[in-house]
Amino acid sequence: MYRRALASIPESRPRHQRGLTLIELMIALAIGLLIVAAMSVLLAGGSQSRREIEMSADVNENGRYALDVLSRELSQTGFYGSLVKPTAATTRIPADMPAATAMCLTGVANLDTWKDSLTYNVLGLGSAAGANIDADPSCIERKAGTDALFIQRASTCVVGAPNCPAESNADAYLQVSECGTEYSATPMVLGRGGTGSSTFTLQTKTCAGTPAPKRKLVRRIYYISAANALSYQDIPLSGALPAPVVLVENIEQLQIEYAFDTGTPADGTPDVFAAAPDPLAVPPTDWTQVIGVRIWLLARSSDPSRYTKNAASFVLGGDTTVSVAANSAGNPKRRAYSTYISFVTPKARSES
Incomplete structure (x- = not known):
């Protein structure tokens, strides 16, 4: 019985297994290559689109940040602590000297000139048609065809206050009297840092001999460098210029119009917008009238x-147009930004 059962079980034979033919393999490889090529195109397109989006975001961020920085910095122009209104012994800074030369004056011998210059909150350097109308000052390297702005103000922190830089003999300091009777005779002192009570003799409102606070005088030029960076250069009293400070990179043009309050009496409202003062205007304008x-x-x-291969033009201000030539390889993305910045303290002085 057992043997018969075993004999009745059919023998298992190995089946014949067929592989891919050469034609089938080539078709599969072709389909795979088509899928890989399509994915590569999608990935490359996505990467390029992401790069374009990032470039647009960078341009937008740089432009808006530059406006924000300038708004915060320039709004303080003409601030001299509690000084009601600066007065000067001369009518220019200094008499018959070009603005560019006046911007870069240094040295203790020029302290009186600095003091007289406090009536000027700003001085500008103009440009047009890719060139500089006003001579370049010796203390900066300005990109041709861009404007520059020189400002003056006192530091917002007083010497000795927490986080305020220590007094330095390389800088000039402004002390404004808070003592009523003293203020009417000597409202302010501008002197070299480190000279102490021998120079800074003014008092607080108690008029009891307590020294009034001192603030560093900031003289600064904002400009576009040859490397297309919005920068500023501080002008210390010592004459040893510190390195320029880069505020924002990839800013290639700066144009400025000044708001003049020419009213009689002044009311803190801009009456004229111009790229520079005009002594022949009616009424004439000058730098002391700039309030923004x-x-x-x-x-x-x-x-x-x-996507920026074609020629383009950007209008910056009333009479300045920046033209970009066509380039088959593409140009950098560009975007223009504009704002109005009011000088808080000079405007308030005009209103009073």
């Missing part, structure tokens, strides 16, 4: 874009 500025900036990307 209109700023135009042109921001750019650091790399070219395939």
Whole structure:
């Protein structure tokens, strides 16, 4: 029985297994290559789109940040602590000297000139058609065809206050009297840092001999460098210029119009907007009447874009147009920004 059962079980034979033919393999490889190529195109397109979006975001961020920085910095122009209104012994800074030269004056011998210059909150350097109308000052390297702005103000912190830099003999300091009877005779002192009570003799409102606070005098020029960076250069009393400070990179153009309050009496409202004072205007304008500025900036990307191959023009202010030539390889992305910045303290003085 057992043997018969075993004999009745059929023998298992190995089946014949067929592989892919050469034609089938080639078809599969072709389909795979088509899928890989399609995915590569999608990935490359996505990467390029992401790069374009990042460039647009960088241009937008640089332009808006530059306006924000200038708004915060320039709004303090003409602030001299509790000084009601600066007065000067001369009518210019200094008499018959070009503005560019006056901006870069240093040295203790020029302290009186600095003091007289406090009536001027700003001085400007103009440009047009890719060139500089006003001579470049010796203390900065300005990009051709861009404007520059020199401002003066006192530091917002007083010497000795927490987080305020220590007094330095390389800088000038402003002390304003808070003692009523003293203020009417000697409202302010401008002197070299480190000279102590021998120079800074003014008193607080108690008039009891307590020294009034001192503030560092900030003399600063804002400009576009040859490397397309919004920068500023501080002008110390010592004459040893510190390194320029880069505020925002990839800013290639700066144009400025000044707001003049020419009313009689002044009322803190701009009556004239112009790129520079006009002594022949009716009424004539001068730098002491500036109470604010209109700023135009042109921001750019650091790399070219395939979508900016055509020629383009950007209008910055009333009489300045920046033209970009066509480029088959692409130009950097560009965007223009503008704002008005009011000088808080000079405007308040005009209103009073």
